[in-house]
Amino acid sequence: MSDTTHAPPKRNFVQSLEIDTRLLGMIGAFILVCLVFNVLTDGRFLTPRNIFNLTIQTVSVAIMATGMVFIIVTRHIDLACGALLATCSALMAMTQTVYLPDWVGLPLGHPAIPYIAIAVGLIAGTAIGAFQGYLVGYLTIPAFIVTLGGLLVWRNVGWYLTSGATIGPLDGTFMKLGGINGTLGATWSWILGLIAVAAALWGLYASRRNKIAHDFPVKPAWAEAINAAIIAGGILGFIAILNSYQIPQGRLKRIFEAAGQELPEGYTASYGLPFSVLLLIAVAVTMTVIAKKTRLGRYIFATGGNPDAAELSGINTRMLTVKVFALMGALCALSAVVASARLTNHSNDIGTLDELRVIAAAVIGGTALSGGIGTIHGAILGALIMQSLQSGMAMVGVDAPLQNMVVGTVLVLAVLIDIIYRKRTGAK
Amino acid sequence: MSTPLVDLRNISISFGGVRAVDNVSLDLKPGEVVGLLGHNGAGKSTLIKILSGAYAKDSGEIWIDGEKAEINSPRDARRYNIETIYQTLALADNLDASSNLFLGRELTTPLGFVDDARMEAETKKIMARLNPNFKKLSEPVSALSGGQRQSVAIARAVYFNAKILIMDEPTAALGVHETKMVADLIKELKAQGLGIFLISHDTREMLELCDRVSVMKNGALVGTERVEDVTEDDILSMIILGKNPKRDAA
Ligand SMILES: Nc1ncnc2c1ncn2[C@@H]1O[C@H](COP(=O)(O)OP(=O)(O)O)[C@@H](O)[C@H]1O
Ligand SMILES: [Mg+2]
Numbered sequence: 001m002s003d004t005t006h007a008p009p010k011r012n013f014v015q016s017l018e019i020d021t022r023l024l025g026m027i028g029a030f031i032l033v034c035l036v037f038n039v040l041t042d043g044r045f046l047t048p049r050n051i052f053n054l055t056i057q058t059v060s061v062a063i064m065a066t067g068m069v070f071i072i073v074t075r076h077i078d079l080a081c082g083a084l085l086a087t088c089s090a091l092m093a094m095t096q097t098v099y100l101p102d103w104v105g106l107p108l109g110h111p112a113i114p115y116i117a118i119a120v121g122l123i124a125g126t127a128i129g130a131f132q133g134y135l136v137g138y139l140t141i142p143a144f145i146v147t148l149g150g151l152l153v154w155r156n157v158g159w160y161l162t163s164g165a166t167i168g169p170l171d172g173t174f175m176k177l178g179g180i181n182g183t184l185g186a187t188w189s190w191i192l193g194l195i196a197v198a199a200a201l202w203g204l205y206a207s208r209r210n211k212i213a214h215d216f217p218v219k220p221a222w223a224e225a226i227n228a229a230i231i232a233g234g235i236l237g238f239i240a241i242l243n244s245y246q247i248p249q250g251r252l253k254r255i256f257e258a259a260g261q262e263l264p265e266g267y268t269a270s271y272g273l274p275f276s277v278l279l280l281i282a283v284a285v286t287m288t289v290i291a292k293k294t295r296l297g298r299y300i301f302a303t304g305g306n307p308d309a310a311e312l313s314g315i316n317t318r319m320l321t322v323k324v325f326a327l328m329g330a331l332c333a334l335s336a337v338v339a340s341a342r343l344t345n346h347s348n349d350i351g352t353l354d355e356l357r358v359i360a361a362a363v364i365g366g367t368a369l370s371g372g373i374g375t376i377h378g379a380i381l382g383a384l385i386m387q388s389l390q391s392g393m394a395m396v397g398v399d400a401p402l403q404n405m406v407v408g409t410v411l412v413l414a415v416l417i418d419i420i421y422r423k424r425t426g427a428k
Numbered sequence: 429m430s431t432p433l434v435d436l437r438n439i440s441i442s443f444g445g446v447r448a449v450d451n452v453s454l455d456l457k458p459g460e461v462v463g464l465l466g467h468n469g470a471g472k473s474t475l476i477k478i479l480s481g482a483y484a485k486d487s488g489e490i491w492i493d494g495e496k497a498e499i500n501s502p503r504d505a506r507r508y509n510i511e512t513i514y515q516t517l518a519l520a521d522n523l524d525a526s527s528n529l530f531l532g533r534e535l536t537t538p539l540g541f542v543d544d545a546r547m548e549a550e551t552k553k554i555m556a557r558l559n560p561n562f563k564k565l566s567e568p569v570s571a572l573s574g575g576q577r578q579s580v581a582i583a584r585a586v587y588f589n590a591k592i593l594i595m596d597e598p599t600a601a602l603g604v605h606e607t608k609m610v611a612d613l614i615k616e617l618k619a620q621g622l623g624i625f626l627i628s629h630d631t632r633e634m635l636e637l638c639d640r641v642s643v644m645k646n647g648a649l650v651g652t653e654r655v656e657d658v659t660e661d662d663i664l665s666m667i668i669l670g671k672n673p674k675r676d677a678a
Contacts, residue, residue, distance in 0.1 A: 214549040293541040295534050298523075302531055305522035312482055312518045313532035314503035372522035 022366055022421065026378065030385050037392030045392055048245035052271060054384070054391055055242070056179030059276045060085075060339040061354060062383035065361035066287040067328035069379045072362055073304040074324055075371035076136060076143035080150030081332050082354030083158070084128055088336035090158035092121040093167035093346030096174060114174035121333040128154065129329020130322050137321030151355065159348055168345020178341030182275040186243045189272035193239035196281075197232045204228055243270045276338045280380070283334065287376045300324060305372035360407070361386055364414040386410075431494040433458050433623040434592055439478055439488035448474040450647035451488075456592070456623040461614060462652075463638035464627045465667055470644040472627050473515055476594045479625070480512040481505035492592075503532075511590035515597045515627070517581040521570035525562075526551035528569055529584045554583045558613065559606075574601035582610065586617070593617060593624045599633075611637060631660050645670040 037045040044050060064081050071078045096117040100106040106113055132150055136143045169175070176182025184192065204224065211218050218224075247255075247269050256263045291297040303310040303317050311317050335354075340346045365382030367374030389410060393403045432455040441449045449471045456462050464472045477483045479490065481502040490497045492508050499505050505512070519528050526547040535543045535550070548565055555562040559579040569577055578601050585593055595614075599607040614624060614637055628634055634641055635655050643650040643666040650666045658672070666672050 210545045214545045216545070216548065289541075295536070295542060298527060298531070298534060298542055302520040302523055302527070305520035306518070308516070309518040309520050309528075310531070312480070312502050312512070312514060314501065314506055315532055372520070 021425075022418075023375075023378065023381075025421070026365070026381050026385070030381060030388065033385060033388050033392065037388070037396065040396045041392070044395060048241050050391070050395075051241050052180075052245045052274075054387055055277050056274050056342065057391065058380075058383050058387040059179070059274075059280045060335040060342070060351075061357045061361055061387070062280055062380045063283050063331050063335045063338065064328070064354065064358040065365065065379040065383045066283055066376050067331035068358050068362040069287075069365075069367050069374040069376055070291075070300050070324045071143070071328055072359075072367045072369060073371060073374045074300055074321065075304055075307070076321070076324070077359070077369075078132075078143065078147045078325070078328055079355050079359075080132065080147035080154055081328065081335075081358055082351040082356075083151045083153070083155035084125060084329060084332040085336045085339060085351035085354060086158035086348070087128065087154040087161070088121040088125045088333040089340040089346045089350050090161040090167070091124050092117040092174075092333075092336060093170060093340060094161055095120045096171045097167055109172070111173070114171045117171065117174060118333075118337055121336055122330055125329040125331075125333030125336070126326050127329070129332070130326035132329070133322035133325025136325065137318035147355075155352075162346065162348070164348055166345055166347045168343075170340060170344060170346070174337070175341045175344055177275050177279065177337050178344065179274045179276045179338075180271065181341070181344075183271040184273045184275070184278070186270045186272050189239050189243055192273060192278075193236050196235050200231045200235070201228055204231075239273065242274075243272050246270050276342070279334065279338065283331065284376055284380055291376055296320075296323065301372060357383070357386060360411045364411060366418065368418075430457060432456060432491070433460075433493060434479065434625075435489075435491035436475075436479065437489040437491065439475065439485050439490075441474060441478060441483060441486045447647045449478065449485075452644070452647075452649045454642055454649070454652065456625060458591075458623050459618055459621045460640070461618055461624045461626055461638045463634040463641040464625060464644065465629075465631065465634060465641055465663060466644035466650075467667060471647040472644055473596055474647075475644070476512070476596055476625055476627065477514075479505065479592075480510060480514075480594055482512075482514075506533075506588075509589065509591035510594065511585035511588060511592070512594040513581045513585045513596060513598050515600070517577055519569050519577060519580060522568050524566050524568055525555070525572075525580045525583075526565060528580055529554075529587060531584075533588065550587070551583070554587050555579070558583050558586070559609070575603065575606050578602060578606075582613070586613070591622060593622050595624065596627045597629070598626075599628065599630070607633075631663050635660060635663075643667055651675070 034046060064085070068078060068081070096113050097108070100110070100113050100116060101108050106116075128150075132143075132146050135141050135146045183189075204227065208218050208224060219227075249263070252267065252269060253263045289297075291300070299310060299315045299317075299320055302313070303315060303320055307317055310320075336351070339350055343350065361383035362374065362379045363369065363382070364385055365375065365378030365380070367379060386407060389407055390403060393406060398406070434454075434456040436452065436454045439449055439452045440447065452471075452475055454462065454475075464476070466472055474483060478485045479499065481499045481504050484500060490499055497504075497508055499508065499510075502512075520531065523531070526544070529551050530547045535546050537543045551565060555565070559576070562576060562579060564572055564576065569580055572580070578598065582595075582598060585595070599610050602610065611633070614626065618624060626634070626638060635658075638655055640652055640654050641658070641663060642652040643663065645667065650670050651672050653662070653666075653672070658674070662672055662674055
């Protein structure tokens, strides 16, 4: 109460834009990684084809990483997400290839099969997640232990469901969610990109209008315009890159032959936005809305910041733990759809070590293990950085063991840089 | 005699082997300020935390407005219009002032989303009344000074039209000027008819602000006195010796 009033501090260029400098640093690091690998691979890294592959390889880990943000923000950890992914994948694979055709009598290829399988996977993932959350929240077993146990249990539940066999090929529609087998094509990708730009601009406008209505300071109009331009450019640029990746002629020919037609001379088509990436975007938007605009999100961050305060404010922190783990379980199931669809089958080792990649993605993305701090977009960017490192090193021909050593080192360094950054800026 | 706003009857609670509150009975009337005094560890915070729903009592009864109340959680206490400023302030450091003020009671838009703009505007209004210097509305409260954090905690208790206000060492982090502001606030709220439990170590301040003072020692109630019947020395000996020399003499 004794603070003297200061003159409003001079704002430099970046401050006027009100862009999170931490996010800026991460984007910078990501661009650096891309440029270095592009040089090392003689320009093969930043081709539309590789960027397309990079995005579809990132989706599964990125989806789970958004859930891991909430888990870590509430001061817990989930070591079981890779194993839970395997159980969900096994269950969905068995549902579509054995349970529904053999037990229920839906013939293979029946249009309802993929949807029923996904629903079964989502229900199972949510239920298992909720169960783990119950053990953590109500029975107060540390999440580290519950999910360490879960890591061993769920991977092997998956094994028993399939008797250890690889299950495939999966349903054709189901496999469309894996990446390259299901894309929007150029036109729809552009349409979607434009809708996204419109939504983003409207969001910026609405938030500005709301601030003005309540007499709060807004950033200068030019800064708002630059922000809008960056966002629009980013979205449309991304679409342009994906759209410039052409479907190879051989594959086009097969597609036309399958439809009983002949490939016209000079015909080309591009893949466009994969459905799996669309799913990731939907997850990212939903999770961001939950984090910033709902009571659930508010309580997640409050509980992470000060569990006692949250409890004293009337928040049911035990139930909150159940919800957070249930949400994580549902996201594991979604990741299981994407991962098994991408591989076109379920195999026992699916999602192995994913828990570590997911935790690393969240942490590189700025989620603090001490709780209370983390962002959804950060975690996704973290997943993208990790995947770029891994893919880039593979393209350069770095040995697998060395790849892992580099990724491990980067994780530790990222956290160190974060600690130094937070100390410098005085943020907690 | 009017029905007390709050009537705590024979409240006890133990932690492990420690009897933190031992058979304590206290009451509070509308428009009255009752002070709680005692050494650190006497059980003051624990007693009021039972009233605020943070701890579940082992035995005893809580009566509110002449009716027996079941208070098993902070949510229950809020339903009885009991608001608490905790000694630890109970703020989520990573959230800003308005998120803290409305924590657990967020204002929402018609679609059910949290309405940050409206909450911030409301926060601005109440802070203008309580602490005109408060400007850091959108920064995490970890960036605030002790006094500013305290005013956020006070604002949270005052905003929601409490009928019963519990203040556990509300001036601990404050300077002289701010302490005076809190004292004025207490008088204002008392005039509005609120019942206030006030915990403080400043005996003189307590004699000025309170109608009655209760002294606790080792979990038990030493006694409750009307302030006009006691001197500062009487209270000190109640705190230190666990008895009131005047009463013993009588
Ligand atoms: N949650 C708890 N667990 C165990 N012991 C506690 C707890 N809360 C308070 N106590 C004990 O109860 C006693 C009373 O503490 P407290 O009510 O904080 O005292 P005061 O507020 O009068 O300083 C102390 O001995 C303290 O250690
Ligand atoms: Mg105390």
